[in-house]
Amino acid sequence: MLDTVRYWGGAPIRLRMRRQVASFVKATQNSRGAQNAVLKRLIALNADSDFGREHGFSEIRNVADFRARLPISDYEYFRPYIERLKNGESSALLGPQNRLLMFALTSGTTSGAKYIPITSQFMDDYRLGWRIWGVCAYDDHRALYKRRIVQLSSDYDQFRTPGGTPCGNISGLACEMLNPLIQTMYTVPKPVMKIKDPRSKYYAMLRAAITDSKVGIVTTANPSTLLHLAKLADECREDLIRDIADGTLSTKVTVDDEIRRGLQRKTRANPQRARELEAIVNRTGHLYPKDFWPDLELLSVWTGGSMGPYLAGLPQFYGQNNIRDHGLSASEGRMTIPLSSNTSSGVLDATSHFFEFIPEEEMGSADPTVLAAHELIEDRNYFILLTTASGLYRYDIHDVVRCTGFLGTTPTLEFLNKGAHISSITGEKISESQIVAAVRESVDPLGLELGHFTVVPSWGEPPQYRFLVEETNLPSADVGAKIVASTDQYLKTLNPEYDEKRNTGRLGPMTMQLLPKGTWEKFCLKRQSRLGGSLEQYKHPCLVPQLEFYQEFMAEFVNGCRTETDGIPRPYSSAANRVDAK
Structure with a gap:
């Protein structure tokens, strides 16, 4: 009943999303125009910041001006401004209309973690990319509209900076901002994201998600996580089945009392489901996702770069399912949006960020060729540079991509590997x-x-x-x-x-x-x-x-x-x- 209500109640949301997809696809027909518009918007957004004034943003009129005033940079170039942001000085890097929401933590190349600013405009761009990805994936696999989602995310508020800004994982913030109707499609309750012990966190995810047999999609960044989760389910099958039957969460799970109380709604006794799971174990000798989620249709993970060996191991545990690449994305920004399943290629997210490309063989040279998106050549490899709403400009993320084709005049790209170092x-x-x-x-x-x-x-x-x-x-x-x-x-x-x-x-x-x-x-x-x-x-x-x-x-x-x-x-x-x- 809830699935039917959710499906028809979500019709206006789907209509709005499909319009956004149509607008995005239209923009891909003129990549140069779309990218110029994005650059103009991003420069204006943070022009009234200390960084913007120091770099003469008010004088930037075109791409040539932009390149003349800003060097190709890495995190260290922005670190002094980000340190001020961490202390509450938002004007160091951000304009007054671009509110700082959190810092995403990711690996630094020199001294520890990088703190990537996540702003209100950046988050709008990030969520738009996921909406485009989502409606295309669901329209390709329409049975998903009446099935549930297992998403593995992490807490966006793990600790605070001296200025009081949350630090953590951007996926957690995205979950917090979901439309309430869409939230009912998710099987893993929010308190699980706050569990610090990794094994306990995964067990609690399984405890909640396995209770629901109507899961249609499992999504996380890395396919190795899916393998780890499936093996843990089988290893802990006796504890999981007992917990589901009794309405408990094993005392072996290390969680705060407050989090445990927050999980009570998902830990009610379900002896019928426990009997179904016992029957699966008796029949197969294992407790694998392909058996306890028989309606599973789509796995959503990275598929490019070094992910191949992990992908090869998924069918043993999850069955022969379609795989939809997330697209090339990082805390620093989304770069591609795959518009079909079973491919690692995605179209450049040309309406959210401004992108530049350096031929792979020229990276590190004194005066490399810098190309716009529409200037790429199919089957050539490039390093990718990002300019985003979070105050990063001409940012070298060290990703090597290959141009696999074009949608209109916008390139489709697949991730190959991180840079040489x-x-x-x-x-x-x-x-x-x-x-x-x-x-x-x-x-x-x-x-x-x-x-x-x-x-x-x-x-x-x-x-x-x-x-x-x-x-x-x-x-x-x-x-x-x-x-x-x-x-x-x-x-x-x-x-x-x-x-x-x-x-x-x-x-x-x-x-x-x-x-x-x-x-x-x-x-x-x-x-x-x-x-x-x-x-x-x-x-x-x-x-x-x-x-x-x-x-x-x-x-x-x-x-x-x-x-x-x-x-x-x-x-x-x-x-x-x-x-x-x-």
Whole structure:
């Protein structure tokens, strides 16, 4: 009954959303005009700020003026203004009509977390992008209109700045701002977002969501989270079924009393549902989403970049469902909106932010070519620059994208990877500078000269990072174990997203891979012969983000490895091979 009321009551909302989709699609036919209008709006929005006055916003008339007055920048360029924002000085970066709502926390490339301002206009743009995404997805999969949503979000108000501004996750604020009618479609109650212990949070999500059999869509950013959630459901199936039958929330779940009370509405006894779940376990031997949500039709996650291995594992737990990419988005802004399922490509969100592009091969050069959206070439790769309502201008987010085509004159893009000095398997976005800082903090107290080292991502269950160093650079295996454990721990303090992925088990602990003496010399010679330049100019990479690098490197330069009982992988030696062969 509620589904029918919600469907017909939501008709005016859907009509308004479809008009917004039509307006967006119309704008894609003239990307240049749409982008010029966006730039004009964004410059005017924050012109009456200290940043705007210092950079002569009142004199900017066109794209050329804009580029002449503002450099290509990263977070450090804006940090002094953002620090003032954190202390309550909104005029440092924002105009009087652009109210600061919160700071989104994301990984910094130098010193800890970045605080990304989320303003009223930015949030309007953010929500519009999701409405366009949502109505297209639901019109493509119309059964979803009468089914429920499982969304995994995090708290937007985890703590406050000195100026009193909430800090946390933008998805939590978006949930708070949902239309009340649309909120009834969501199965996970808001108090769950405030649970701090990761395992308890996921258990509470499952406790609420599994009670509802009519789930049609599950949405979260990273597909690794979906795998983790499905495995937890099966692991905790006895506790979940007991809680659902009795109307309880297990005492194993670590939550504040206030949050526990707030979850009471979703923890009422449902013995009939418990019997249905018991029957599933008796029949299949497991408690997987594909069985307890038989009407599941759509998974909404990232699909680009390094997500492929995770996506391949979803059918085992969720069945053969359609997958709708979220689009390329970050705390700093939404970049693309996929308009169809089962593709990682999306059309540039050309009506919300102003975008510029640098050909991948020119990034880092003294005078790179900078292109507007309509100037891209299909099948070419680019770094993307953002200008948004939150006071970030020509912001290098370090994302590499490929132009896959055009909708009208607006490019469609797919995410390939983070830039050369950032690695992200599950969304942790580790920078080379963070690796160097963590290693230095771990090695300096030992008075040790470590020499060349490289940290690389390595696929596994779960994936992890490996610390590659020649064995002759370490006095003992015990010292190596201490260094890698300390590096792992210090990296967690530098990078909150790495800390979160490690704590939830989506990333395993860093391990050390000992290499034979001379390995880095061989690698250096091979690298320089391919790239050109003298050995004196060689810059050893302390972080290599490509997921395939580890296996290729070991095959070419080490010829296999074995793992000792102390957990430190070591290279094969001929003697070790002979012993193992016996």
